[in-house]
Amino acid sequence: MTVVIAxxxxxxxTLGIELARRGIPCRLLEREESLFPGSRGKGLQPRTLEVFDDLGVLDTIREGGMPFPKFRMYAGTEIVWERALHEMLGIEEPQVSPDVPYPLPWLIPQWRTDSILRDRFEELxxxxxxxxxxxxxxQDEDVRITVRRNGVDEVITGDYLVGTDGGRSAxxxxxxxxxxxxxYERERTLVGDVKADGLAGVACHMITNAGDVTKRFSLWNLPNSDxxxxxxxxxxxDAExxxxxxxxxxxxTxxxxxxxxxxxxxxxSVYRINVRMVSRFRTGRVLLAGDAAHVHSSASGQGLNTSVQDAYNLGWKLAAVLxxxxxxxxxxxxxxRLPVAAQVLGLSSAMHERNFRPTTGPAPAIHQLDITHRGGPLAIDDRERPGALRAGDRAPDGSLPDGTRLFDLFxxxxxxxLTIGDAFEGYDVAAGTHVLVRPDGYIxxxxxxxxxxxxxLALFGIDAVRRHVVTAMQPQG
Structure with a gap:
């Protein structure tokens, strides 16, 4: 059995790591001669940090990045204001809690994230x-992919093909x-990596002529880099x-x-802003993930994160079916994942239209901790009175009496x-309740x-299960 990833x-x-750590052979094909060289997707949301914790790369990710710096607005050379990310979003500063260990986004250039994931994939x-x-x-009973490798054509056969080959997906x-x-035909975005003399401090430097945030030239400090x-x-x-x-x-100018x-x-690079998605993620033995399935504005920093979580959702399922x-x-x-992609397109478009201007109404949630699969085909919750936490939701972290975290168990x-001995923070369930957590951290x-x-478990023929009776250090009041 083999999965081919394009x-x-x-x-x-991410998908390669998920398959490799389950012992599923895969072939990871890349059209270019090396990994992507730029910083494009530079923000990792809290939910993605949890994914990377599970994949065994979080420590290296944290070493290679930094917390988001403040946004600094200039009118010419004058600093008009500085605001932290949570102030830009109009929310309280997120705090570490037993159920959310990584509440803040992390800044790291995409080329470094890619190299860390590559190293983990090769380690496996x-x-x-x-x-x-x-x-x-x-495709029929298998899938055959014609590939041109260094000018020579060949056919690769696999049980499944997953297209993770970007917005222009072949x-x-x-x-x-x-x-x-x-x-957006009349709008382009320039994104690049450059050194700059004449700026002081670490910030997202948003430089304008007269303080108009919608007419800015931004220079973000990249961590551990000049x-x-x-x-x-x-x-x-202007983009030509x-x-x-x-x-x-x-x-x-x-x-x-x-x-x-x-x-x-x-x-x-020059980007045309597209807001597009597929109507289906699967055609027989071929599946789509990441930008191959959905693209949108970079506003709100959802793209790379949504793509990683596509792969995280898909990997364990592919392995189980094989x-x-x-x-x-x-x-x-x-x-x-299709409704998640649709929601992300809406959020990113709204944030793009906002364009750093103040707004009224509910603050946008960009952390992706609230993504849920309630009512989906894998979620069963048969309690007479369900609480705030329900099947389909992300399984929160928590601290156990011996110092172990739930994420350590997951x-x-x-x-x-899990068989819950007593209720504790994040798990408002009655004592004796059974909670089955999927490999991707959803209930x-x-x-x-x-x-x-x-x-x-019998329905899906899955026996890779670890059982724990858990009690809290301090029961929820």
Whole structure:
């Protein structure tokens, strides 16, 4: 049995790790000759940090990044204000708690995230096959992928193919899945990595001429690096053939400042903002994940995070089906992730329209801790009076009397069957309640009856389960 993955970005690498640590052979193909070189997806949300905890890379991620710096607004050379991320969002500063151990987003350039995931994949025995371009896909009882490797065509056969090859996905096009939505035709975004002289302090430096936040040239300090990520919205005409000289000129024209000198432009790209998603995530033995299935504005920092969580949702299901679980388990991938993608498109579009301007109404939730699969095909909650926590929700962390965390119990490729001795923070369930936690950290079952958990496990033919009776250090009042 083999899974072929097309695209070695964060999505493909996460999926490769998930399969490799379950002993499922996979071939990870990458069209380019190396990993992505830029900082593009630089913000990791709290839920993704929990995923990386489980995958065994969180410590390295934290060493390679830093907390989000403050946003610093300039009018010319004058600093108008500085605000932390939570102030920009209009919320209270999130705090560490027993059920949410990583409440704050983490800043780390994408190229470093990719290299950390690659190292973990290789540690588990995986290998990236570079210079492999997908040309054709054919499927029946297996899937056959025609690949051009260094100018030579060959056919690779696998049980499943997963397209994680970005917004211009060749896999998506070859299987005929549409990509519906809209393109912002009169707007482009320049993103690049550059060094800059003339700025002091660590911040998201939002530089303007007269303090208008909608007309800014942003330079983000990148952690453990002399580089900044530059971000500027431009017209299509201004976006043509960007070079160091044209970017320097744009900075001076937009901000009126000539005291900032850009140099050593390592990477730059022009993005058309698309808000698009597929109508289905699966066609037979071919599945789509990440940007291959959904793209949107970078506002609110959801893209890389949503993509990683696609792979995290899919990996354990693919492995289980290859080991004999019913095909319906794999169908649940689309049923659960398609509505999440739709919600993310709406949030990102709203944040893009807001464009750092003050707004009224509920504060946006960008942490992704509230994503739920309630009512989905894998969620069973048969209590007469369900509480705040329900099947389909993220399983919260918690501290046990011996100092063990629930996340310590969850960590690994297994399911976790908890029998709750008494209620504690995050788990408002009656004593004796059974809680089955999936490998991706979502709750499959909450029931007063053990037989309901046993029936769920039997239905999907899963026996990699660890059982624990848990009690709290301090019961919830």
């Amino acid at each position: 695209g070695a970005g964060p999505t493909g690498l 025995g995986g290998r990236i096959e570079y210079n492999c371009e997908v040309l054709d896909v054919d 896999v998506r096009k070859l299987i005929g899945v549409g990509f519906e939505g809209e393109t 580089y900044y990520q530059l971000v500027a919205s431009v017209t299509p005409e 053939n960007p070079t160091l000289e044209t970017v320097q000129r744009l900075l001076e 937009r901000t009126g400042r000539t005291d900032i000198t850009l140099h050593d432009l390592r990477w730059i 080991r004999g679980a019913p095909d319906e388990l794999l169908d649940s991938y689309e049923a659960e 960590r690994g490729p297994h399911l976790t069957w 499959a079952v909450i029931s007063p009856t053990a037989a309901v958990v046993e029936e769920w």
